Amino acid sequence: MIRSGPPALLTGSLSQASLLRLYHRFRALDRNKKGYLSRMDLQQIGALAVNPLGERIIDSFFPDGNLRLDFPGFVRVLAHFRPIDDEDPGIRDPKEPEPLNSRMNKLRFAFQLYDLDRDGKISRHEMLQVLRLMVGVQVTEEQLESIADRTVQEADEDGDGAVSFLEFTKSLEKMDIEQKMSIRILK
Incomplete structure (x- = not known):
């Protein structure tokens, strides 16, 4: 199924079903079944195509000039946009990363x-x-x-x-x- 998943920090609050849906979305965007996404794959996302900052957002998926986006990188960027849980009590181990x-x-x-x-x-x-x-x-x-x-x-x-x-x-x-x-x- 998912060969190399994203780090636990990203998936800690994601259900397995959510992670699986993201993986299916990643695979659907990978039209040529390369195992990674390119800038062109992300440019096909309608919401990014019409967003005036779409290219800047796409740039964030490719830090340091990388040309390939793997699944963990895909989840890492999308994690910034995840809504904050209303049920989350806000108590967090200070040793854990934010x-x-x-x-x-x-x-x-x-x-x-x-x-x-x-x-x-x-x-x-x-x-x-x-x-x-x-x-x-x-x-x-x-x-x-x-x-x-x-x-x-x-x-x-x-x-x-x-x-x-x-x-x-x-x-x-x-x-x-x-x-x-x-x-x-x-x-």
């Missing part, structure tokens, strides 16, 4: 969609690039630049002209990121 679908890990994932050069900061230029993807031609370039300037300026607490991860998390502290970054694909 679940990938925790608020902090969801924020890290979102941050990396903006941090295009992976330098640990979101510059005005990076903010502008992402805004262009998100709004397209509906807004003038001048308006986009103004939005990018204002967004970076409001979040930039240390005055370095960029948004660090800490500043990013502070600027989103009132946002319900747990719900906004949830996909019910795993249930």
Whole structure:
């Protein structure tokens, strides 16, 4: 059945049935039965094709320039989008790694969609690039630049002209990121 499964950290809260459904989804996306997914396989997912950040999300499946996505990697990225269990009492062994679908890990994932050069900061230029993807031609370039300037300026607490991860998390502290970054694909 599933030859090399994802690490226990990812599957701990996944039922065997959910993991099996994910495996079937992985196999269905692997149209040529290669045993791995390529960027082209993921580009066939309708929700990603119409998402303005679809290419950036697809990039997250292929860290370090990898060209092949195995099943554990597929589950690892999707785990960030797993809704947080309402029944989960929130008590966790501090020695255990934080679940990938925790608020902090969801924020890290979102941050990396903006941090295009992976330098640990979101510059005005990076903010502008992402805004262009998100709004397209509906807004003038001048308006986009103004939005990018204002967004970076409001979040930039240390005055370095960029948004660090800490500043990013502070600027989103009132946002319900747990719900906004949830996909019910795993249930």
